[in-house]
Amino acid sequence: MVKQTKASSGIIWNSFKELEETELERVQHDFPILNFLIPLPKYLTASSSSLLDQDQTFFPWLDQQPPKSVLYVSFRSISKVDEKEFLEIAHGLVHSKQAFLWVVRPRFVKGSTSLELLPNGFPGESGRVVEWAPQQEVLAHEATGAFWTHSGWNSTLESVCEGVAMICSPFRGDQPLDARYMSGLLRVGCI
Numbered sequence: 001m002v003k004q005t006k007a008s009s010g011i012i013w014n015s016f017k018e019l020e021e022t023e024l025e026r027v028q029h030d031f032p033i034l035n036f037l038i039p040l041p042k043y044l045t046a047s048s049s050s051l052l053d054q055d056q057t058f059f060p061w062l063d064q065q066p067p068k069s070v071l072y073v074s075f076r077s078i079s080k081v082d083e084k085e086f087l088e089i090a091h092g093l094v095h096s097k098q099a100f101l102w103v104v105r106p107r108f109v110k111g112s113t114s115l116e117l118l119p120n121g122f123p124g125e126s127g128r129v130v131e132w133a134p135q136q137e138v139l140a141h142e143a144t145g146a147f148w149t150h151s152g153w154n155s156t157l158e159s160v161c162e163g164v165a166m167i168c169s170p171f172r173g174d175q176p177l178d179a180r181y182m183s184g185l186l187r188v189g190c191i
Contacts, residue, residue, distance in 0.1 A: 005031060005033075006031055006032075006033065008033060009033065009034065010033050010034030010035065010036060011031060011033065011034070011035050011036070012036045012038055013035060013036065013037050013038070014038065014039065014040045014153065014154075014157065015037055015039060015157070016037050016038075016039045017037055019039075019157075019160060019186070024037065039157055039161055040154075040157070041136060041154060041157045041158040041161055042157075042161045052077075052105060052106075052131065052132035053131075053132060054132055054133060054134045055130040055131060055132055055133055056134070057130070058101060058128040058130055058133070061128055062101065062128075062138070062141055062143050062144075063143070065099055065143035066143065067142045067143060067145075068142070068143070068144070068145035069098075069099050069143055069145055070098075070099045070100060070101055070141075070143045070144050070145060071093075071096075071098050071099065071100040071101075071145065071146050071147075071148060071167075072100070072101050072135075072138050072139065072144050072146070072147045072148070072164075073089070073093065073100055073101065073102040073103065073147075073148040074102075074103035074133065074135060074147075074148075074149065074150075074155070075103075075108070075149070075150040075169070075171070076103075076105075076135075076149075076150055076152055076155055077105065078171075079108070079150045079171045079172075080107070080108060080109070080110050080171075081108065081109055081110070082109065082110050083109055083110075083111075083112065083117060086108070086109045086112075086117055087117065087119075089102075090117075090118055090119065090122060090123075091119075093123065093126075093127060094122065094123065094124065094126065094127075097126065098126070099126055099127060099143075100123070100126065100127035100128075101127065101128050101130070101133065101138060101144075102123070102127060102128070102129045102130075103129075103130055103131070103132060103133050103135075104118075104129050104130070104131065105131055105132055106131060115129070115131075135155065135158060136158055136162075139158050139159055139161075139162040139164050140162050144162075144164055145164070145165075146164060146165050146166070146167060147159045147164045147165070147166050147167070148166075148167040148169065149166050149167070149168060149169070149189075150169060150170060150171050150175055151166070151168045151169070151170040151175040151176070151178040151179040151182065151189075152173075152174070152175055152178070153174055153178055156178050156182060159188075159189075160182075160188060165188055165189060166182055166183075166188060166189030166190075167189065167190060168182060168183055168189045168190065168191045169191075170191075179191050
């Protein structure tokens with residue numbers, strides 16, 4: 001793979017200089033070919049390739065919220081939790097007394113369709129729960145003040161591009177490294 005990469009015409013990186021300057025300089029030294037830094041979430045919308053229908057019904061509610069007052073919660077398409085973790089998230093959101101928009105996609109809870117586990121009356125007036133949301137639009141909305149994320153690279157880039165601070169809850173793969181990088185080095189998130 002390294003040999004083929006060095007023989008290629010160039011590399012497109014889903015990033016930008018200000019985010020990973022030192023690391024990208026090191027890679028460019030090891031791969032002296034053309035390198036293109038393109039933060040893809042800024043130029044491509046995920047909604048065009050979404051496997052789930054994007055809910056738009058919450059936007060009137062979001063539009064009524066004060067600037068930077070809503071916590072957006074989404075662990076995107078692959079992450080799963082057990083029932084106990086799911087209920088802890090639900091109770092934590094309600095008891096925080098913070099306005100929130102929570103994406104609970106089908107099969108987010110292992111062995112369940114998820115939404116039937118929510119307590120009666122949840123989420124009350126303080127929040128909204130949807131099965132899928134146009135994440136880039138939510139992060140760009142003036143009411144969104146923070147993003148509780150699984151720390152996948154695309155979600156991380158979307159949040160950074162929109163200037164939204166992150167609460168990082170990594171699950172697997174590159175997510176723990178992404179979370180440590182955002183919290184420890186760049187200080188735009190916390191774990």
